[in-house]
Amino acid sequence: MRSINMAKRFGKLLTVFVLAVFAALTVAPLFFLACGSLMGNGELNEYLGPFLIRTDGFAGWRLFPLYPTLRNAVRLFFDSPEFFHMFWNTMAITGGILGGQFLFGLPAAWGLARYPVPGRKVFYMLCILLMMLPFQVTMLSEYLVLDHLGLLDSLWSIILPGAFSTFSVFVMYRFFCGIPEELLESARIDGAGELKIFFLIGLRLGASGILSALVLQFLECFSMIEQPLVFLQTKSRMPLSLYLPEVKADRMGFALCCSFVALLPPVLVFGMGQQYLEQGIMAGAVKE
Amino acid sequence: MSPSRKRRKAAGLLFLLPGFFGIAVFYLIPFGDVVRRSFVQAAGGRFCGVSNYRTVFGNTAFLLAAKNTVRFVLVCLPLLLLLSLLLALLVNGLGNKLKTVCKSAFLLPMAIPAASVVLLWQLMFDLHGFVNGLLGLVEIAPVDWMNTKAAFAVLVFSYIWKNLGYSIVLWLAGLASVPESVYEAAQIDGAGRVACFFKITLPLMKPMIFTIVVLSLLNSFKVFREAYLVSGNYPQEDIYLLQHLFNNWFLDLSVDKMAAGSVLLALVIGGFVWILQRSWEEEG
Numbered sequence: 001m002r003s004i005n006m007a008k009r010f011g012k013l014l015t016v017f018v019l020a021v022f023a024a025l026t027v028a029p030l031f032f033l034a035c036g037s038l039m040g041n042g043e044l045n046e047y048l049g050p051f052l053i054r055t056d057g058f059a060g061w062r063l064f065p066l067y068p069t070l071r072n073a074v075r076l077f078f079d080s081p082e083f084f085h086m087f088w089n090t091m092a093i094t095g096g097i098l099g100g101q102f103l104f105g106l107p108a109a110w111g112l113a114r115y116p117v118p119g120r121k122v123f124y125m126l127c128i129l130l131m132m133l134p135f136q137v138t139m140l141s142e143y144l145v146l147d148h149l150g151l152l153d154s155l156w157s158i159i160l161p162g163a164f165s166t167f168s169v170f171v172m173y174r175f176f177c178g179i180p181e182e183l184l185e186s187a188r189i190d191g192a193g194e195l196k197i198f199f200l201i202g203l204r205l206g207a208s209g210i211l212s213a214l215v216l217q218f219l220e221c222f223s224m225i226e227q228p229l230v231f232l233q234t235k236s237r238m239p240l241s242l243y244l245p246e247v248k249a250d251r252m253g254f255a256l257c258c259s260f261v262a263l264l265p266p267v268l269v270f271g272m273g274q275q276y277l278e279q280g281i282m283a284g285a286v287k288e
Numbered sequence: 289m290s291p292s293r294k295r296r297k298a299a300g301l302l303f304l305l306p307g308f309f310g311i312a313v314f315y316l317i318p319f320g321d322v323v324r325r326s327f328v329q330a331a332g333g334r335f336c337g338v339s340n341y342r343t344v345f346g347n348t349a350f351l352l353a354a355k356n357t358v359r360f361v362l363v364c365l366p367l368l369l370l371l372s373l374l375l376a377l378l379v380n381g382l383g384n385k386l387k388t389v390c391k392s393a394f395l396l397p398m399a400i401p402a403a404s405v406v407l408l409w410q411l412m413f414d415l416h417g418f419v420n421g422l423l424g425l426v427e428i429a430p431v432d433w434m435n436t437k438a439a440f441a442v443l444v445f446s447y448i449w450k451n452l453g454y455s456i457v458l459w460l461a462g463l464a465s466v467p468e469s470v471y472e473a474a475q476i477d478g479a480g481r482v483a484c485f486f487k488i489t490l491p492l493m494k495p496m497i498f499t500i501v502v503l504s505l506l507n508s509f510k511v512f513r514e515a516y517l518v519s520g521n522y523p524q525e526d527i528y529l530l531q532h533l534f535n536n537w538f539l540d541l542s543v544d545k546m547a548a549g550s551v552l553l554a555l556v557i558g559g560f561v562w563i564l565q566r567s568w569e570e571e572g
Contacts, residue, residue, distance in 0.1 A: 023393035050416035058421030108307025115300020134509035136534035141318035164310035194299040244403040259404040270399035
């Protein structure tokens with residue numbers, strides 16, 4: 001009996017140990033950037049010397065900064081207008097895309113989920129296909145239409161196609177399908193119009209689906225590389241994701257600080273919306 | 289048809305229309321144009337049958353990129369699925385509080401923009417970088433990660449780091465969908481934990497496994513971000529993916545090749561989506 005207990009306890013310890021190792025590996029980059037942005041240039045030069053000036057040996061690191069300093073952070077916040085310029089570009093793109101999806105994708109998902117619309121199945125399949133296609137497949141067609149509309153090299157060239165991306169339609173659709181039909185029926189019997197049902201029942205009971213879609217889309221917007229890379233030319237219109245790689249390694253402390261500040265908004269959204277993120281991921285896999 | 293049903297049909301169409309209009313303008317109509325362009329010459333616009341497709345299949349860059357992309361998927365998918373299943377099984381045995389902590393940790397990379405980790409990737413995989421420093425501790429000679437065949441391993445690592453949490457969450461959902469009572473019955477019959485896993489859990493999760501495979505496959509295209517940010521338009525030969533190729537075709541304005549390539553890729557992906565849809569229908 002005792003040895004079984006011992007084995008069980010050992011198994012549990014091993015589980016926790018393995019998980020802790022992997023969890024530490026996935027979290028390490030965040031930790032690294034946080035530390036790096038608090039390190040002074042002198043300290044960084046000392047650790048990263050072999051990387052920066054190609055001397056012998058290897059770059060090293062300290063778990064915590066020996067002499068924490070906010071110098072790079074101060075420089076970033078008070079003396080780097082270009083960082084904020086690009087930061088606001090990213091925010092404008094994100095806001096535009098999320099707003100568009102709220103205005104167009106949300107009603108579309110509701111209509112698709114709750115009404116006997118002709119061609120419903122075809123449209124649903126189309127949504128899934130479009131959301132699965134990698135950007136490279138639709139790159140040429142998006143370029144052609146944006147060129148035609150004269151929108152290339154403006155933030156709209158990123159916002160408009162993004163606003164109509166079908167991914168969020170799909171996520172919201174899955175959640176809207178879960179609302180029981182009896183609720184809608186009884187509201188109709190009480191004389192509620194379709195618009196009222198949408199606002200009072202759809203928006204309220206589908207709220208977690210809407211949030212899931214928005215959280216997933218927010219994270220996507222902050223990582224966006226492919227679209228701005230091909231549709232934008234003017235430097236001042238670039239989002240943060242294309243600015244960061246330009247901050248050269250010879251300003252290592254500043255570069256680390258920029259990288260860290262740039263990940264704060266999505267990590268913050270992740271922290272607040274993790275449950276919605278999980279639900280959104282599962283919406284693609286679990287039949288309700 | 290009853291008048292109320294007719295009215296509801298109209299209401300549904302009104303909800304759907306604005307979104308559908310945008311999708312048609314930005315995706316459907318222009319893609320139709322791309323399909324048309326894939327059958328005409330880029331210069332002059334004369335119909336040329338499948339000659340664009342022939343050019344694509346005869347293009348060495350395309351063959352290299354296609355080979356690399358397939359190889360990447362064939363290495364990454366099994367690795368990601370096995371590792372995430374293993375971790376999901378471990379996480380599943382934890383109490384609720386630890387479970388949440390673990391999920392947060394594994395999902396975090398999804399929230400970190402590719403551009404923010406590029407610097408760290410460079411520091412790690414440089415000839416004088418962290419990884420070689422650690423390898424030096426166990427007397428392994430340094431590797432020039434980004435400029436040799438090892439670049440492939442960096443890409444695989446990057447993909448797994450980013451997608452581990454996503455797959456774990458999916459596996460956990462699958463594990464939770466197996467009713468507890470099935471396990472209890474099996475235990476009464478004297479089945480061990482390993483037998484339970486292979487005889488009950490895996491078979492019951494079969495439709496789920498399929499979904500996870502397809503979703504992970506489609507996510508694998510996004511690995512281009514890290515690859516591009518770390519090594520630009522022309523990376524080490526082994527990690528030159530279809531995504532790089534399309535980007536370079538775009539820069540060269542090779543509209544004919546791009547059009548044919550887009551249609552081909554869309555057909556392949558469409559095939560996967562069709563399979564996925566079939567498995568969903570079986571499930572439901």
